[in-house]
Amino acid sequence: MKLSRKNGLRASAIGALVVSGALVLSACGSDDNSAAPDKKDGGSSSAAASNIACEGAKGQLLAAGSSAQKNAMDLWVKNFQAACSGVEINYQAIGSGGGITKFNQGQVAFAGSDSALKEEEVAESQKICKGGKGVNLPMVGGPVAIGYKLEGVDNLVLDAPTLAKIFDNKITKWNDPAITKLNPGAKLPDSTIQAFHRSDESGTTQNLGKYLSEAAPADWKHDPKSKSWPAQGGQAANGSSGVATAVKDAEGSIGYFELSYATANKISTVSINTGAAAPVAATSENASKAIAAAKVKGTGSDLALSLDYATKAEGAYPIVLVTYEIACDKGNKAETLPTLKAFLNYTVSEEGQKVLADAGYAPLPAEIAAKVRTIVPTLS
Numbered sequence: 001m002k003l004s005r006k007n008g009l010r011a012s013a014i015g016a017l018v019v020s021g022a023l024v025l026s027a028c029g030s031d032d033n034s035a036a037p038d039k040k041d042g043g044s045s046s047a048a049a050s051n052i053a054c055e056g057a058k059g060q061l062l063a064a065g066s067s068a069q070k071n072a073m074d075l076w077v078k079n080f081q082a083a084c085s086g087v088e089i090n091y092q093a094i095g096s097g098g099g100i101t102k103f104n105q106g107q108v109a110f111a112g113s114d115s116a117l118k119e120e121e122v123a124e125s126q127k128i129c130k131g132g133k134g135v136n137l138p139m140v141g142g143p144v145a146i147g148y149k150l151e152g153v154d155n156l157v158l159d160a161p162t163l164a165k166i167f168d169n170k171i172t173k174w175n176d177p178a179i180t181k182l183n184p185g186a187k188l189p190d191s192t193i194q195a196f197h198r199s200d201e202s203g204t205t206q207n208l209g210k211y212l213s214e215a216a217p218a219d220w221k222h223d224p225k226s227k228s229w230p231a232q233g234g235q236a237a238n239g240s241s242g243v244a245t246a247v248k249d250a251e252g253s254i255g256y257f258e259l260s261y262a263t264a265n266k267i268s269t270v271s272i273n274t275g276a277a278a279p280v281a282a283t284s285e286n287a288s289k290a291i292a293a294a295k296v297k298g299t300g301s302d303l304a305l306s307l308d309y310a311t312k313a314e315g316a317y318p319i320v321l322v323t324y325e326i327a328c329d330k331g332n333k334a335e336t337l338p339t340l341k342a343f344l345n346y347t348v349s350e351e352g353q354k355v356l357a358d359a360g361y362a363p364l365p366a367e368i369a370a371k372v373r374t375i376v377p378t379l380s
Contacts, residue, residue, distance in 0.1 A: 052083035052346050056338035064092040065099020065112030067240045068204055068258045069323040072140050072356055073112065076347050079355065089343060095239060097201020097227040103326055104128060109336045110327040110344070112139075114203025116304035117326060118225065125328070132330025132380075135302040137372050138364065139347055140356070141322035143287035144207055145262045146270035147247045148254040150174060150189070157182045159273040160215035160318075166254060167195055167212070168220065169233030174252060182273060189252070196246045196255035199236035201227040207321040208256050211309040215274075215318060258321075259284065272319065275312040286317035292365065294322065301329040301375050303368070330380050341379055348372045 057080075070093040077089040091112070094102075099111035100121055106128045116136045117125065125134030146163065148156055158166075162178045165171040171178060175188040198205045206227045213224035222230035229236065237246045237255075244261035247253045254270075259282055262269050271279035280286050290311050298304035304324070311318050325344060332340060346352045348369055364372070 051351060052080060053342065054084035054087070055342040055345070057084045057087045057342040058339060059086070059335070060088045060090060061336055061339045061343060062090050062092075062108045063099075063110045063112065064094050064102045064108050065326075066096045066114050066203055066323050067093040068114050068142075068321060069093075069112050069140050071260055072323075075355060076343075076352060079352075080343055080346055084342070087339060089339075093239070095198070095200040096203035096206075100326065101201075103134065109333065109340045110325050113324050113326055114321045115206045115227065116298070116302075116324060128331070129328030130331035132328050134326050135300075135329045135375070136298060136304040136324040136326055137344065137348075137375065138303055138305055138322050138368055139325050139372070140364075141287075141291050141320065142284060143259045143282045143317050144204055144211075144256055144319040144321055145259045145267075145282040146254065146256055146272075146319070147244065147262045147265075147267040148270060149247055149251055149267065151251060152187050152189075153183075154268070155183075155271065156186070156268070157271045157273055157279045160212060161219045163270075164212045164216040164219035166193060167197065167208075167234065168222075168231045169195070170219075191252045194250050194253040195234040196237055196243050196250075196253060197229040197231075197234050198240075198243060199229070199238050202240075203227060203323070204240060204256065204258065204321060205229055207309075208319060210307075211319045214309040256319075259287075272317065274316070274318055276314045276316070278314075280315060280317045282317055282319070286315055287320050289313060289316040290318055290320050291322070294368075296368075296371070301378065303371055303375070305368075327379060329375075329378070332379060337379065341376060344376045344379075345373075348376060 073091045077091060080089060081087055096113040096115060100113055102108045103111035104121065104124045117134055122133050159182060162171065162182065172193055173190060174193055175190050180188055206225065209222060209224045209226060209230065212220035237243045240257040240261050243255040244257045244265050244267060247255040248265045248267055269282040271281045273279045290308065294305040294307050296303055297306040305322050307320060309318050327340060353364055353369060
């Protein structure tokens with residue numbers, strides 16, 4: 001087995017990251033379901049170590065956005081619907097940009113996004129959130145893996161300037177001197193690099209852009225806030241699943257997606273030379289070391305986080321994202337508000353966070369989770 005694949009597989013087994021307080025998104029969702037309904041009255045339901053409070057939840061709740069959190073969302077939805085009779089949570093993984101658009105058009109009760117709302121998006125949300133605005137509630141996070149397919153190359157190391165040039169179509173051959181220098185002894189072919197990026201608006205794209213902008217400012221001149229792919233050249237695919245499939249199928253390819261997609265598709269991942277003593281692999285444990293240093297930059301009910309993409313800390317994987325649920329702090333629709341609050345109360349609860357570890361995820365840091373838990377009940 002390739003070492004890079006071992007790193008990816010090992011990420012799915014790090015339930016012990018609860019101790020580290022990292023919020024890491026790293027593996028596929030599980031079909032295991034410990035929540036079975038024992039009540040049908042919309043009150044509290046519990047079974048098999050589950051205690052999900054339905055709190056008046058009823059009917060259908062529409063949501064859309066980040067594909068990075070789809071596996072976590074699938075698990076949460078399955079458990080919540082099993083506990084709360086008559087409730088349907090419909091989450092469409094259409095990308096962060098699409099989710100925010102639907103939210104600001106009033107089509108969904110909440111959106112999932114791998115990046116916090118921009119100022120103009122907050123302003124736009126005020127038209128929907130009567131008397132309030134959209135706020136960012138962190139729920140999950142993790143590494144953005146750089147996946148590749150290159151026969152005979154088991155352990156590929158790249159740094160931020162080289163990645164920037166590859167994705168900006170300035171390095172086009174696998175045996176380019178910059179790549180060769182970072183991989184002494186590797187048999188790099190004289191073949192064309194096929195670089196894949198997202199065709200849809202994506203918080204994953206934005207987080208990669210922020211990393212490249214902060215860690216390689218001389219080589220990545222594009223807008224780091226853009227959710228749309230800003231560079232020329234390359235090939236596009238829809239969603240993280242689309243990019244992962246493209247990389248898996250194309251020899252000489254490279255692309256970016258959440259680690260769960262690399263693990264599920266058995267795609268080799270790049271280790272990043274950050275300037276630390278050794279290159280850092282894309283694992284949940286390594287991403288946790290970067291994410292644990294996140295600072296809250298939002299105010300009031302908004303919990304947007306600030307990440308250090310240019311970290312050189314030993315063992316800290318720098319290309320990371322945090323996935324938010326975006327909802328109105330005030331002005332939510334009366335008919336969906338009870339279900340919205342009950343569902344988000346569950347996802348951020350100890351119960352909801354605990355099941356993530358069973359599926360290869362890690363819970364939110366205790367201090368962040370505590371803040372989210374105080375805000376969700378105040379949504380109105």
